[in-house]
Amino acid sequence: MEIILIFVAILLSGFFVSDISGLSDITQNVLGFGMIATIGGLILFRRKRLKSRCRKCKRNWALKFIEQKTIKTEKISVLVELENRDLARNVTGTHDQYIPGKRNTYQYTYKCKYCGNLETRVLKEDRASI
Numbered sequence: 001m002e003i004i005l006i007f008v009a010i011l012l013s014g015f016f017v018s019d020i021s022g023l024s025d026i027t028q029n030v031l032g033f034g035m036i037a038t039i040g041g042l043i044l045f046r047r048k049r050l051k052s053r054c055r056k057c058k059r060n061w062a063l064k065f066i067e068q069k070t071i072k073t074e075k076i077s078v079l080v081e082l083e084n085r086d087l088a089r090n091v092t093g094t095h096d097q098y099i100p101g102k103r104n105t106y107q108y109t110y111k112c113k114y115c116g117n118l119e120t121r122v123l124k125e126d127r128a129s130i
């Protein structure tokens with residue numbers, strides 16, 4: 001974690017220094033991209049850590065995936081955006097249309113590798129069935 005922060009700090013300082021000393025545009029772009037990638041990675045990392053946190057013993061990276069179950073399947077209407085095209089197949093606009101679909105409710109089970117606590121997470125997914 002600290003290593004990533006140091007990396008960000010180096011990139012940030014590099015970014016500002018490059019502005020002063022007049023480095024090439026390419027170098028600045030690379031530094032800018034590296035910065036964005038690092039921040040994006042950091043956010044993903046934190047989110048993943050939060051997801052694998054045991055609610056009972058509050059440890060990070062504790063949950064291990066055990067099983068996935070479909071607990072419910074419902075029939076639904078899914079709103080999709082379809083393209084309008086003219087005779088030359090050019091897109092002239094879009095319109096919304098409801099098509100039949102399925103809503104699956106999944107239950108994921110995880111087990112904490114430290115205290116053995118079982119945790120379940122429920123996730124819904126809509127899918128158009130054409």
Ligand SMILES: [Zn+2]
Pocket residue numbers: 054055056057058059062112113114115116117
């Ligand atoms: Zn635990």
